[in-house]
Amino acid sequence: MSPALLYALVGVGLFTLGLYALIVHAHLLRKILAINVMASGVFLVLVALAARTQGTPDPVAHAMVITGIVVAVSATALALALMLRVRAATGRAELAEEPLE
Amino acid sequence: MPDVLLSIADIPWGVMTIVLPLAGAMSSFLWPRRALPLGLATALAIVICVAGLGWQLVQQGAQRYAVGGWGAPLGIDLYADGLSLLMLMMTAVVGLGISIYSCGYFNLERARYFWPLWMFLWAALNALFLSADIFNLYVTLELLGLAAVALVALAGGADALTGAMRYLLVSLLGSLCYLLGVTLLYHSFGSVDIAILAERVESSPTVWAAMGLMITGLLLKTALFPLHFWLPSAHASAPAPVSALLSALVVKASFYILLRLWLELFPFASAALAQLLGLLGAAAVLWGGLQALRQTQLKMLIAYSTVAQLGYLFLAFPLASITGWTGALYVLLSHAAAKTAMFMAAGNILYFGGHDRIVDLDRVVQHLPLTITAFALAGISIMGLPPSGGFIAKWLLLEAAILSGQWWWGIVLILGGLLSAAWVFKVVGYAFTRSEVPHEARAVPAAMEWTALLMAMVAILLGLFVPWLLALMEIGLPFGGVGSAG
Numbered sequence: 001m002s003p004a005l006l007y008a009l010v011g012v013g014l015f016t017l018g019l020y021a022l023i024v025h026a027h028l029l030r031k032i033l034a035i036n037v038m039a040s041g042v043f044l045v046l047v048a049l050a051a052r053t054q055g056t057p058d059p060v061a062h063a064m065v066i067t068g069i070v071v072a073v074s075a076t077a078l079a080l081a082l083m084l085r086v087r088a089a090t091g092r093a094e095l096a097e098e099p100l101e
Numbered sequence: 102m103p104d105v106l107l108s109i110a111d112i113p114w115g116v117m118t119i120v121l122p123l124a125g126a127m128s129s130f131l132w133p134r135r136a137l138p139l140g141l142a143t144a145l146a147i148v149i150c151v152a153g154l155g156w157q158l159v160q161q162g163a164q165r166y167a168v169g170g171w172g173a174p175l176g177i178d179l180y181a182d183g184l185s186l187l188m189l190m191m192t193a194v195v196g197l198g199i200s201i202y203s204c205g206y207f208n209l210e211r212a213r214y215f216w217p218l219w220m221f222l223w224a225a226l227n228a229l230f231l232s233a234d235i236f237n238l239y240v241t242l243e244l245l246g247l248a249a250v251a252l253v254a255l256a257g258g259a260d261a262l263t264g265a266m267r268y269l270l271v272s273l274l275g276s277l278c279y280l281l282g283v284t285l286l287y288h289s290f291g292s293v294d295i296a297i298l299a300e301r302v303e304s305s306p307t308v309w310a311a312m313g314l315m316i317t318g319l320l321l322k323t324a325l326f327p328l329h330f331w332l333p334s335a336h337a338s339a340p341a342p343v344s345a346l347l348s349a350l351v352v353k354a355s356f357y358i359l360l361r362l363w364l365e366l367f368p369f370a371s372a373a374l375a376q377l378l379g380l381l382g383a384a385a386v387l388w389g390g391l392q393a394l395r396q397t398q399l400k401m402l403i404a405y406s407t408v409a410q411l412g413y414l415f416l417a418f419p420l421a422s423i424t425g426w427t428g429a430l431y432v433l434l435s436h437a438a439a440k441t442a443m444f445m446a447a448g449n450i451l452y453f454g455g456h457d458r459i460v461d462l463d464r465v466v467q468h469l470p471l472t473i474t475a476f477a478l479a480g481i482s483i484m485g486l487p488p489s490g491g492f493i494a495k496w497l498l499l500e501a502a503i504l505s506g507q508w509w510w511g512i513v514l515i516l517g518g519l520l521s522a523a524w525v526f527k528v529v530g531y532a533f534t535r536s537e538v539p540h541e542a543r544a545v546p547a548a549m550e551w552t553a554l555l556m557a558m559v560a561i562l563l564g565l566f567v568p569w570l571l572a573l574m575e576i577g578l579p580f581g582g583v584g585s586a587g
Contacts, residue, residue, distance in 0.1 A: 015281060022274065028266065035273050042281050049288040060175075061287065064236055068280065071243045075273055078247055082254060082266050089259040095267055 007048030014041030028083045028093045032076060039072045113166055114154035115181050118189060118227040121146050126220035133213035137204060140216040144200040147223065151193040155573070158186050163577030165233065178294060180233035182577025187430065187570070188230040188357055191437050195349045196223055198556045202445055203342040205546030206452070211340075214255055222248035222346070229354050235283050236293040238358050239276060242322070246272035249351050253339040261338040268335040271321060275355070278318030285311035286366075295365050304369045312367050319362075322355035325378075325415060326385030329408045333392075336404040341448020344400060348407045348444060349437040356414055356433070360426075363418070364580065375418040382415025383513040390520025394527070399447045399457035402524060403440070406483065409517060410436045413498065416510050420501040426580045427571065428497030431563075434570075435482050435490025438560035442479035445553035446472045452549070455541040459528055463536040471550040473532050478557035480525035482564075485518045490563025 018038030022031055043065045050061035087093040125143030129136040158164060163182040171177070181189075199219075207215050225248060229241035250272065254265040287293050289308060290301040302308060324332040332352070336344050363370065389409025396402040410432065417429035449472040450465055451457045466473040482489035495514050502510040563570070574580075 015277070019274075022270070031270055035270065035277070038274075038277050042277055042284060045281065046284045046287075049284065052288065064287075067236075067240060071240065075243065075247060075269075078250065079266075079269055079273075082250070082262065082269060085254065086259075086262045086266050089257075089262050095263055 004048045004051040008045045011041045011044030011046075011048060014038070014044060017041075026094045028079075028086065028095070032079045032083065035079070036072065036076060039068065043068055109153065110157055110160060112153065114150050114157055115164060115166055115179050115231050116168065117150040118147055118154065119179075119224055119231065121150060122220045122224035122227065126217045126224060129213075129220060130217035136213050136216040140220060141200055141204070143220060144197050144223075147227075148193045148197050151189050154181060155186055155190065158183070158576050159573070177237055178233040179231040180296075181231055182579050183574045184357075184361075184430070184577075184579035185230045186576065187434065187574060188353070189227060190573075191353075191434050192223065192226050192230070192350055194559060195346065195437050195441050195556070198441060198445075198552050198559075199342045199346050202345075202448075202549055202552040205549040206340065206342055206448060211255065215252070215340075215342075218248050218252050218255070219346070222252065222351070226350055226354055230357060233295055234293040235286065235295060235298070235362070239280050239283055242279065242355065242358070243276050245351060245354055246276060246322075249347060252343045253335050253347070255343065256338060256340045258338070260334070264331075264334040264338040267331045271331045275318040275321035278314045278321070282311040282313075282315035282318065285314070295361065299365045302366050312362075312370065315362060316359065319355045319359040320381075323352055323359065323414075324408060324411060325381050326388050326408065326412060327381075329385065329389070329411075332408060333401055333404040336407060337398065337400040341400075341444055341451065344404070344448075345441040345444035348404070349441045352407070352411060353433055353437065356411070360429075361579075364426075372419075375421060378415045379419035379510065382412040382418070383510070385409060385412025385415070386513055386517040387412075387520070390517055390524075393524045394520065397459055399450065399459055399462075399528065400444070402459065402528070403443050403447055406443075406521065406524065407436075407440060409520070410440070410483065413494070413514075413517065416498055416513065417501070419507060420498070420505050420510065422501050422505060423580045424497055424504065425501035427574060428494055428501055430574065431490060431494035431497055431570075435494055435560050435563045438556055438563060439479040439482040439489075439491065442475050442553050442557035442560060443483075445549065445556060446476040446479070449545050449549050449553060453543055453545050455543070459531050461536045461538045462528070462531040462534075463539060464533060466532045468542070469545060469550065471554050472545070473529065475550075475553040475557040476532075477525070477529055478554075479560055480521070480529070482557075482560035484521045484525060485514075488564040489561045491560070493564050493567050 015038050018034045018041060021034035025031060046061050046065050050058040083093055121143055125139060129139045158181060166179040168177045168179060203215060222245060225241050225245040229238060229245060232238045232241055250265050250269040253268060254262055285307050286298060290298055292298055321328045336347050339347060386409050389405050389412060393402045393405035396405060413432045414429045417425040447457055449469055453469055482491035485491040485495040499511050499514055502508060
C-alpha cells in the first residue's frame with residue numbers, strides 16, 4: 001500500500017467518522033465540528049490523491065483544497081453565528097425534535 | 102449583419118449575468134440606504150443580459166467562454182446551451198417578480214439585509230447554470246446554500262432560525278458528499294471539465310462510488326422523498342419572497358446539476374437506478390400531496406406541495422426519452438412560476454390578516470380578490486389543467502410513459518393531479534366562507550397583489566408558447582439525439 005493510498009483511506013475514515021457524529025450528536029456545536037471533520041476528510045483525500053503523478057504533485061488538487069477551505073471557513077462562521085441566534089431564541093443549542101409526519 | 106448587431110453578438114452576455122448581480126450585491130451592501138434602487142436596477146440589467154444571451158444562442162448555437170482567457174484544463178470554462186438558457190430565463194423572470202414584490206414586503210431595516218443576500222443568491226444561480234466543470238459547480242452550490250440559509254434566517258424567530266440551521270447542516274452534508282464524488286472522479290480521469298470527463302469516463306468501482314456520493318448529495322439538496330424532511334420547515338418559516346425563491350429556484354439548481362451529470366457523465370447508470378429514482382419520485386408525489394392536504398397552515402401546505410412537485414421531475418429518469426426530459430423540464434418551469442405566485446399570495450394573506458391558518462381565511466376573497474385569483478390560477482397549473490404550463494408538462498410525461506410502455510407512471514400523474522386539486526379547492530373554499538376569527542386587516546401594497554397575479558399568468562401562458570420554448574430547449578442538444586422532441 002502506497003503512502004498516498006493510506007492517507008486517502010484515512011481521509012475516507014474521517015469523512016465517515018464525521019458523518020456518524022453529525023447524526024448521533026444533538027448539540028449544534030458538535031454537529032458543526034462533525035461537518036468540519038468531514039470536510040477535512042475530503043480535503044485529505046484530495047491532497048493525498050494529488051500525488052498520483054510522478055515527481056511533483058498535481059497543483060490543481062491543491063488549488064481545489066484551498067478553495068474548499070475558504071468555503072468551509074465561511075460555512076462554519078455562518079453556522080456558528082446561526083447557532084448563537086438559535087440558542088438566544090430557544091434557550092438551547094439543539095434542534096427541536098421533528099414534528100411527527 | 103450590420104455592425105451594431107455584430108458587436109452585440111460579441112458581448113459575453115453569459116459572463117455579465119454573473120458579474121452584474123455580484124456587483125449589485127456588493128454595492129447594495131456598501132450603501133444600504135440605496136439598496137432598493139440599486140437592487141431593482143441590477144435585476145432589470147440581469148434580465149436584459151439574459152435576453153442578450155438568448156439572442157446570441159439563437160443566432161450562433163451553444164456558447165463556450167474561457168473566463169480570463171484560460172482554457173479548459175487549467176482555467177474555468179462557462180458553457181451555455183438550451184438547457185442553461187431556459188434555467189437562466191426562469192431565474193430572470195421569477196427573480197424580477199420577486200424583486201418587485203419584495204419592495205412592498207420588506208421594511209427598510211430588513212431590506213438592507215435582503216438585497217445583498219438575494220443578489221448573491223442570484224449570482225450563484227446564474228454561475229451554477231453556466232458552469233462547465235464539476236468543481237465550479239460545487240463552489241456555486243455552496244455559495245447558493247449559504248445565501249439561501251441566511252435568507253431563511255432573515256425572518257427571525259425560533260421557527261425560522263431552527264429551520265435555517267437544519268437547512269444549513271443538510272446543505273453542507275449534501276455538498277460534502279458531492280465534493281467527495283468530485284474528488285474521486287478527478288483522481289480517476291484527471292479533469293473536472295464535464296465535456297472532457299464525458300469523453301474519458303468509463304464504468305469502474307471508483308466511478309460508481311463517485312456517482313453514488315454525488316447523486317445522494319444532490320438528492321438531499323433537491324429534497325427528494327424521503328430526504329425531504331428539512332424542506333417544509335425551512336420553506337414555510339422564511340419570509341414570503343424568500344419562500345418563493347427557495348421553492349421556485351434553489352431546489353431546482355441541484356436538480357439541474359443532477360440532470361447534467363446523469364445525461365453527460367453517467368450514461369452507463371443501470372436501468373434499476375433510474376427505476377429507483379422514478380419510484381422515489383412517485384412516492385414523493387403521493388406523500389407530498391397527502392401531507393399537503395393535512396396541513397393547517399397555508400405556507401406549510403404550499404411547502405409540502407413543493408415536495409410533491411419535485412417528485413414529478415424524477416419520473417423522467419425511468420422514461421429516459423427526449424419527450425420525458427422535456428416534460429420534466431416543463432414541470433420545472435411551470436412549477437417555478439406557479440409556486441412563486443402561490444407563496445406571494447400566501448405572503449399577501451399573511452400580511453393582510455397576520456396569520457395563515459387555512460380554516461380562518463374568513464372571506465379573504467372580498468378583500469384580496471387579485472391574490473385569490475392568483476392563487477387559483479397558479480393552482481390550475483399545479484393541478485395540470487389546460488391551457489396551463491403544468492398541463493403541457495404532464496401531457497409530455499404521460500406521452501413519454503405510454504411510448505416507453507410504462508403506463509403505470511401515468512397513474513401517478515393522475516393521482517398527483519387529483520391530490521393537488523383537492524387542496525387547491527380546500528383553500529379556495531375557505532377563502533369564500535365566513536369564520537369565527539376576524540382578520541386584523543392591514544392594507545396590502547398593490548405591487549404585491551399584481552406581481553402575484555402576473556406570476557400566475559406566466560404559469561398559464563407557459564402552456565401557450567410550447568413550440569417556441571421547445572425550440573429554445575434544443576439549442577446545443579442537451580438531451581442528445583436529433584430532431585424535434587415528441
